[in-house]
Amino acid sequence: MQSWIPLVPESASTFSWQVDALYFYLSGVTLFFTLLISGVLIFFVIRYRRRTPYEIPRPIAGSHKLETLWTVIPFVIAMTMFGWGARIYFNLYKPPANAIEVYVVGKQWMWKLQHATGQREINELHVPVGRKIKLIMTTEDVIHDFFVPAFRTKADVIPGRYTTLWFEATKTGRYHLFCAEYCGMNHSGMTGSVIVMEPREFDDWLSGNTGGTTPAVAGQQLYQTLGCASCHGANGEGGRGPRLAGAFGKISPLESGQSARVDEAYIRESILNPQAKLVAGFGPIMPTFQGQVSEDQLVQLIAYIKSLQASGQPAQAASPAQAASPATAPSPTRNLR
Amino acid sequence: MRPIESFEVPAPPRVNYINAQYGLKSWLLTKDHKRIALLYLGSITFFFFIGGLYALMIRLELLTPQGDLLQSTTYNKVFTQHGIIMIFFFLIPSIPATLGNFLIPMMIGAKDLAFPRINLLSWYIYLLGGVITIYALLAGGVDTGWTFYTPFSTTFSNSYVVATGLGIFINGFSSILTGLNFIVTIHTMRAPGMTWFRMPLFLWSHYATSLIMILGTPVVAITILLLAFERVARVGIFDPALGGDPVLFQHLFWFYSHPAVYIMVLPSMGVISELIANFSRKNIFGYSFVAFSSLAIAVFGFLVWGHHLFVTSQSVYAGMIFSFLSFAVAIPSAIKVFNWTATLYRSSISYDTPMLYALGFIGLFTVGGMTGLFLASLATDVHLSDTYFVVAHFHYIMVGGALMGYLGGLHYWWPKIAGRMYPEGWGRFSALIIFVGFNLTFLPQFIAGYLGMPRRYHAYPPEFQVFNVLSTAGASILGFGMLIPAIYFVWSMRYGKHAESNPWHLPGLEWRTQSPPPTENFEVTPIVTWEAYEFAPREETEVVGKFRPELERI
Numbered sequence: 098m099q100s101w102i103p104l105v106p107e108s109a110s111t112f113s114w115q116v117d118a119l120y121f122y123l124s125g126v127t128l129f130f131t132l133l134i135s136g137v138l139i140f141f142v143i144r145y146r147r148r149t150p151y152e153i154p155r156p157i158a159g160s161h162k163l164e165t166l167w168t169v170i171p172f173v174i175a176m177t178m179f180g181w182g183a184r185i186y187f188n189l190y191k192p193p194a195n196a197i198e199v200y201v202v203g204k205q206w207m208w209k210l211q212h213a214t215g216q217r218e219i220n221e222l223h224v225p226v227g228r229k230i231k232l233i234m235t236t237e238d239v240i241h242d243f244f245v246p247a248f249r250t251k252a253d254v255i256p257g258r259y260t261t262l263w264f265e266a267t268k269t270g271r272y273h274l275f276c277a278e279y280c281g282m283n284h285s286g287m288t289g290s291v292i293v294m295e296p297r298e299f300d301d302w303l304s305g306n307t308g309g310t311t312p313a314v315a316g317q318q319l320y321q322t323l324g325c326a327s328c329h330g331a332n333g334e335g336g337r338g339p340r341l342a343g344a345f346g347k348i349s350p351l352e353s354g355q356s357a358r359v360d361e362a363y364i365r366e367s368i369l370n371p372q373a374k375l376v377a378g379f380g381p382i383m384p385t386f387q388g389q390v391s392e393d394q395l396v397q398l399i400a401y402i403k404s405l406q407a408s409g410q411p412a413q414a415a416s417p418a419q420a421a422s423p424a425t426a427p428s429p430t431r432n433l434r
Numbered sequence: 435m436r437p438i439e440s441f442e443v444p445a446p447p448r449v450n451y452i453n454a455q456y457g458l459k460s461w462l463l464t465k466d467h468k469r470i471a472l473l474y475l476g477s478i479t480f481f482f483f484i485g486g487l488y489a490l491m492i493r494l495e496l497l498t499p500q501g502d503l504l505q506s507t508t509y510n511k512v513f514t515q516h517g518i519i520m521i522f523f524f525l526i527p528s529i530p531a532t533l534g535n536f537l538i539p540m541m542i543g544a545k546d547l548a549f550p551r552i553n554l555l556s557w558y559i560y561l562l563g564g565v566i567t568i569y570a571l572l573a574g575g576v577d578t579g580w581t582f583y584t585p586f587s588t589t590f591s592n593s594y595v596v597a598t599g600l601g602i603f604i605n606g607f608s609s610i611l612t613g614l615n616f617i618v619t620i621h622t623m624r625a626p627g628m629t630w631f632r633m634p635l636f637l638w639s640h641y642a643t644s645l646i647m648i649l650g651t652p653v654v655a656i657t658i659l660l661l662a663f664e665r666v667a668r669v670g671i672f673d674p675a676l677g678g679d680p681v682l683f684q685h686l687f688w689f690y691s692h693p694a695v696y697i698m699v700l701p702s703m704g705v706i707s708e709l710i711a712n713f714s715r716k717n718i719f720g721y722s723f724v725a726f727s728s729l730a731i732a733v734f735g736f737l738v739w740g741h742h743l744f745v746t747s748q749s750v751y752a753g754m755i756f757s758f759l760s761f762a763v764a765i766p767s768a769i770k771v772f773n774w775t776a777t778l779y780r781s782s783i784s785y786d787t788p789m790l791y792a793l794g795f796i797g798l799f800t801v802g803g804m805t806g807l808f809l810a811s812l813a814t815d816v817h818l819s820d821t822y823f824v825v826a827h828f829h830y831i832m833v834g835g836a837l838m839g840y841l842g843g844l845h846y847w848w849p850k851i852a853g854r855m856y857p858e859g860w861g862r863f864s865a866l867i868i869f870v871g872f873n874l875t876f877l878p879q880f881i882a883g884y885l886g887m888p889r890r891y892h893a894y895p896p897e898f899q900v901f902n903v904l905s906t907a908g909a910s911i912l913g914f915g916m917l918i919p920a921i922y923f924v925w926s927m928r929y930g931k932h933a934e935s936n937p938w939h940l941p942g943l944e945w946r947t948q949s950p951p952p953t954e955n956f957e958v959t960p961i962v963t964w965e966a967y968e969f970a971p972r973e974e975t976e977v978v979g980k981f982r983p984e985l986e987r988i
């Protein structure tokens with residue numbers, strides 16, 4: 098899978114050209130210095146070859162001027178590389194707020210993906226072109242890495258954490274998805290494809306693939322069966338436990354006097370290790386659910402809690418049609434590039 | 435100003451460190467740093483051979499895109515064991531334990547290292563670590579990658595992780611003892627007149643290496659211990675299922691292993707300084723800049739480990755700091771390259787084999803270093819990390835840099851070590867073959883990497899095949915090139931021409947004693963009255979460019 102430029106992979110995301118441009122700059126500088134040094138070296142080696150066996154050349158101590166020159170010039174060039182690379186990196190790892198979210202769970206040796214609208218996929222990810230997609234990723238076992246060369250981005254997928262990766266595809270097609278962190282026996286088989294489609298086609302694909310409940314609805318069911326409702330209220334309005342409706346994204350005051358932002362990782366920790374960060378005003382009565390919920394189920398519980406609006410209405414994401422809306426609505430703000 | 439003398443030693447040579455005593459016992463219980471260097475030479479060559487066989491298996495497997503030659507579990511063990519053997523049992527000890535051991539006392543005019551018994555002990559420790567590791571490989575092998583990332587290594591791998599870890603752990607003490615010995619020796623045992631700034635740069639770079647060895651190795655030892663503890667006792671340190679943090683392992687691991695790459699390449703830089711100066715009969719341009727850049731690398735090398743974690747959910751701000759520091763640490767290496775090149779200006783360059791290796795080193799190390807900038811730069815690293823680009827980069831540094839320096843140094847000091855000359859024609863020929871084979875092996879991997887081929891893949895998409903075929907072809911040439919010196923070094927020990935005490939006509943202290951040297955190195959302790967790399971004209975010479983004792987500044 099190559100682009101029309103030789104030796105560069107296909108470009109299919111908004112990052113591709115940015116990374117390629119930097120790559121060309123780095124390659125140019127590398128080529129220049131490698132040729133310069135080998136050129137000078139070869140010239141000296143020929144010009145100053147030993148002509149008679151006993152000649153002794155005149156010693157030269159050195160030159161502070163030259164030393165300064167070849168310290169400062171490389172440093173300045175290095176700083177341009179640093180600044181340029183850092184700017185792109187900042188965008189690469191700062192997911193925009195309004196992206197379509199897809200949950201990814203890695204597992205030896207497959208990728209399990211689930212769209213907010215419920216569709217599940219294995220080793221394939223269908224996304225619409227021109228939309229920002231944010232992957233919320235974790236793994237059931239060892240570290241993996243979600244790598245799409247055509248998008249010029251990757252991120253490790255780490256057990257016990259949520260990592261995110263975002264991109265906006267610019268070209269329809271089918272692109273390699275690789276696991277780029279060695280994960281055991283079938284690491285090289287943990288590959289798949291990202292399929293970028295026209296938005297209309299993508300909608301068709303979505304509607305042709307319903308069947309599954311959305312993560313939020315599945316989470317709602319879990320919320321009931323695991324008994325969360327008995328403390329947090331049937332719709333997350335609170336009770337013996339704190340109010341969960343509308344909590345996502347807010348700052349939660351802690352018993353310790355500190356505070357914590359309620360994000361995916363925090364909810365995960367609250368469920369698996371509730372005593373780690375006690376919410377102010379509540380006792381340590383929440384039991385741990387470690388060992389009772391799988392990574393998939395955690396993702397669903399999180400999706401449910403995220404879907405609970407301050408009104409306490411869980412129905413928001415429960416309807417697939419509504420949950421799908423971000424996918425079809427145009428993104429209100431463009432990411433500054 | 436003293437002329438460079440050349441003691442013509444009639445063959446067979448007088449009593450020297452090799453023939454001073456006979457019998458296996460005299461070798462196994464020796465306290466002579468030169469004999470210990472030879473013990474190391476033999477053992478690291480053995481490990482290099484095993485590591486090379488693994489490399490061969492990797493390259494054969496990758497000839498075709500389907501994983502058809504080895505099973506994936508076997509392949510995973512093969513590349514893991516290749517990495518472990520090459521890094522811990524070949525490259526880290528290579529130059530310091532052989533050339534360093536042999537030459538540090540000779541270059542400062544001492545009779546031995548400060549602690550000869552500890553020196554011998556370090557070899558036994560190395561051997562013990564090696565035997566345990568070989569046991570682990572024979573018992574079933576290890577498949578974690580040489581990086582031992584958790585929680586794969588602590589919880590999921592079914593291979594001999596603890597045994598291998600124990601081997602590496604024990605081996606680490608040999609490094610620490612060697613480093614300690616070198617530091618004390620360089621501080622306390624310099625001959626009268628051998629001031630710090632009269633020391634050959636080989637010593638400066640070994641001093642810097644020793645600092646890293648004693649400061650860094652304990653960290654990796656502790657890390658391995660923690661890993662084994664979690665694996666055996668199931669105490670949560672790294673595995674999140676037990677309440678640990680898997681990324682913590684990576685921080686600890688790279689805190690040692692980034693500086694460790696400098697353990698591998700700094701000694702080689704020291705060798706290159708010697709070769710460049712001595713084979714161009716010129717003092718090193720900017721001696722103090724080259725000397726201090728070694729120390730700068732040793733110190734700043736400890737501050738950049740985070741560049742191995744740019745895609746590991748590290749905060750973007752931490753990423754930026756580590757990126758900045760990584761660019762900064764590249765500068766001292768660049769300074770060295772410029773100074774070596776400038777040394778050649780208006781010099782008198784010979785084309786002997788060691789010099790060919792030195793010139794090859796500069797070219798390959800430049801490529802290795804410049805491609806390091808692609809990985810220090812955040813955005814390109816996100817795309818390149820864990821691809822073949824990284825594999826190519828570190829081989830340019832470790833093979834193109836460290837191994838070339840080692841081979842160059844071995845040829846250069848071989849007359850002193852063995853008392854025999856190696857065959858010059860074969861030497862030049864194989865240096866050329868190795869250079870060509872090396873580039874053919876690893877240049878295509880840069881391209882495959884940018885195209886997205888991940889590393890540690892046993893099977894790969896067919897569009898990458900062309901690069902892998904080139905690479906395997908290059909590896910065959912490289913392997914062939916390596917066999918030639920292996921053969922002629924052994925041959926020359928018996929049949930090589932007897933070496934004079936100073937076959938290259940050089941001023942260094944190691945050349946002012948017979949070849950091979952006597953057990954006590956020098957019959958009388960030398961008094962040093964000359965600067966490093968001070969080439970005085972010989973009486974019978976025809977001097978090109980009038981010799982002026984005071985140095986010229988340009």
Ligand code: HEM
Pocket residue numbers: 489490492493513514516517518520521525579580581825829832833837875889890891909910912
């Ligand atoms: C001084 C000599 C060498 C050293 C120190 C060295 C070191 C290493 C290290 C540390 C790795 C990474 C292992 C891992 O991914 O866990 C590696 C991988 C590799 N080496 Fe070497 N190596 C040396 C020579 C060679 C040679 C001569 C060849 C080819 C003939 C070679 C071929 C490879 C290949 C293909 C890989 C990639 C395996 C993979 O990631 O799938 N190496 N080497």
Ligand SMILES: [Cu+2]
Pocket residue numbers: 241242276277278279280281284285287
């Ligand atoms: Cu993997």
Ligand SMILES: [Cu+2]
Pocket residue numbers: 691692695738739741742
């Ligand atoms: Cu590093």
